[in-house]
Amino acid sequence: MTDSELSFDVPALVSLSRQIEMHLERLIVQGALKSGQRLSEPDIAKRFRTSRSPVREALRRLEQVGLVVIEPRRGASVKAPNERDISDMLAIREALEGMAARLAAARAEPDDIARLEACVGDPSGADDQSNPALVDFHEALAQAAHNPALQSMLRGSLNLFRMVRAIPADHHARKARAAEEHAAVVAAIVARDPDAAEAAARRHILTMRTQLLGADGSLSGGSLVGDEPTAAGVVFDAAADADAILTRTANGARRPVRGGAPGNGRDDPAE
Structure with a gap:
């Protein structure tokens, strides 16, 4: 190199x-x-x-x-993470995201709904992590609930949740279906229907669990x-x-930085 x-x-x-x-x-x-x-x-x-x-x-x-x-x-x-870690995490997110969707149906402001609609994207174009809409939807949903305590709890499992979504199990089909399920959640929020919003959010996480974990709780589509x-x-x-x-920084400035040579005992000036 x-x-x-x-x-x-x-x-x-x-x-x-x-x-x-x-x-x-x-x-x-x-x-x-x-x-x-x-x-x-x-x-x-x-x-x-x-x-x-x-x-x-x-x-x-x-x-x-x-x-x-x-x-x-x-x-x-x-x-x-082992399969129990994944199963437990998805069980927690099913309950919490269901609650977030229910609250969003009552509390979401126009900007929240616009962000959620933008996150849904085009289901036919869903593909792995290249579609930022599929990465940001769950965070946008938490924000739309306007409940800081709930956001904090969801954030606690976010990294494992993101890792789980990278399991190589027919990404294209899984992401396309996820986008469709996201759209159902948003439609219920727009309709101000808390029951439908919670049900759609819970169904989405349950579908993810079914796709990732078999009936015996083992990874069915690949390995982490x-x-x-x-x-x-x-x-x-x-x-x-x-x-x-x-x-970019606030004023858009960038500057080139090179670190010290490995093992020279000197850290990069940016440190």
Whole structure:
């Protein structure tokens, strides 16, 4: 990989450790990094041309939000939730999203409804994580409920929920059906029908559970664990992935930043 491929513009007010965290989070929730896959600090530091310190900080934050596990003498790896974790999470989200839809039918403001309608998108075009509407719908629904406590509870299971949606089980068909079910929830909210909104939201999560877990509670459409869960290293293409980790500052400014060479004991100036 050339120096030009490893160079990329970064937001002036975002530290390098935060950029690494954002980059790894995106790869995890989109399924590019599988559950159980090892995350090599030296490799990540080399790819970002920095020391291990910002990498270690990024991994600790990812551990705090439930995406990474750090074990003594083994290092970091992507968290590998088991089938019970997934089943329990979906049971909780079924109840909470049903409540969110019920509240949204009564409390959603015009801006909330407009956001939900925009999130539904075109069911025929639903495809994996490339459709941001399918990623944002559940968050928009929580916001439309206008209940901070409920939003906080839903946010607590969001990362695992995003990981589950990346399980490779006929993505196109599953996402297309999800978009149709989202549309049913929104239609009930627009009609100000709390009972129908709650029923549609619960039905959506139940459908997801049926698609992912068989009658015996085992994963039926694929695995969260990668083919080589103990493989060290993370594949980066800094040129291709740069846009995904960039955010503009308030004034739109960007500046190029290069980290220190790995192992030189010097952190990136952005730190």
